[in-house]
Amino acid sequence: MRPVFREDHEQFRETVRRFVDKEIVPHLHEWEHAGIVPISLWLKAGEAGLLCSTVPEEYGGSGGDLGHSAVMIEELARANATAVGFTTHSEIVAPYIVAYGSEEQKQRWLPRMVSGELIGVIAMSEPGIGSDLRAMRTTARREGDDYIINGQKTFITNGGNAGLMVTATKLDPADKKLTLVCVEEERPGFAKGKLLEKIGLKGQDTSELFFDNVRVPVSNRLGAENEGFKYLTHQLAWERTIIGIRACASIEALLEETIAYTRDRKVFGQTVFDFQNTKFKLAECKAQATMLRAFVDDCLSKAMRGELTAEVGAMCKLMGSEMQGKVLDELLQLHGGYGFMSEYKISRAWVDARVARIYGGTSEIMKEIISRSL
Secondary structure (H helix, E strand, C coil): CCCCCCHHHHHHHHHHHHHHHHHHHHHHHHHHHHCCCCHHHHHHHHHCCCCCCCCCHHHCCCCCCHHHHHHHHHHHHHCCCCCCCHHHHHHHHHHHHHHHCCHHHHHHHHHHHHHCCCCEEEECCCCCCCCCHHHCCCEEEEECCEEEEEEEEEEEECCCCCCEEEEEEECCCCCCCCEEEEEECCCCCEEEEEECCCCCCCCCCEEEEEEEEEEEEHHHEECCCCCHHHHHHHHHHHHHHHHHHHHHHHHHHHHHHHHHHHHHCEECCEEHHHCHHHHHHHHHHHHHHHHHHHHHHHHHHHHHCCCCCHHHHHHHHHHHHHHHHHHHHHHHHHCHHHHHCCCCHHHHHHHHHHHHHCCCCCHHHHHHHHHCCC
16 A cells, blocks of 8 residues: 555555446547547446545535545556546535535535536637636626626636536636636536547547526635635646656556566567566656656655645656657557557557646646746
8 A cells, every 4th residue: 555545545546446437448449439428427426425525514415535536546557547527526616615615616516526427517618728727808897786708718627527617717808817607507508519539538528618698696706716726726737747647557557468468479589578688668667657656655654744835846747748658658659560450459558648748737838827826
């Protein structure tokens, strides 16, 4: 057992692993073709107590900590099931509502998020703005006790299944200040675009969202007006650490699979593993994975103590995602032609990993954040 985890975390891991192996792994290929995970899986996960594990008990959650969150993230990554959008829902949307929501909002939304009945998304990204959130064009105009929202969001994880959108808006189009407003799916004027086709994470429903004079009560605002950017950046350190945790677990799982594959696969009268080049490549990958594990667990420990900084979160994402891309490429190469076949886990993991250097802030943005502390 790794020092960062307690016994209750490892007990939770057993539950998660059984669920992933039974309810997710057998269906991944089917969901990749469909481009979406069925609502029925969300309801099963909710019933099993696997969603929103850090939500307090008074709102239907189990009152766990970030260690429980990390267990869920790791087990999905080990199965190469990161396309299942539980993490965005449980580790990003729900914590926003817990941290900044009113008591009424928490009572209204969190129990249904815990059960899987209501799927939440963060609606930040817009066409053409990249990582520059302050350049967004979605507006929320105050009209009496309502906001009138207009705009468009893109690259929204869980967008197809979404029932609640934590939407970043501007009250003044000329200002750079952001305000977060929660928009329910049934609001007139709200619409979802078609599912976007991607090179990886094909089972993850990713779509555009459209807001055409969507009327939302002011009581749906999350936190204070014009404080949205502060809220978003406050949560980003953990969100980026999630990507590092996911990358590390993926590397470890694929490394073990590749070792087993090279020991079994024969060429020129001996196993692929017996070639010195193979052993040296695997030794490098093992050393890199071991170093990354030590750093990622330290980041997780800091997060659990409330000591994770923006710079360290950026480092975790940068090093995790960059190393994941490099190591998985080496492991795919050791599979030879079979590594290019989508039936093999390494090929799907390799292409799924590419986005880790983009979402949550690109590697270039991570370097910019880190450089500010130099």
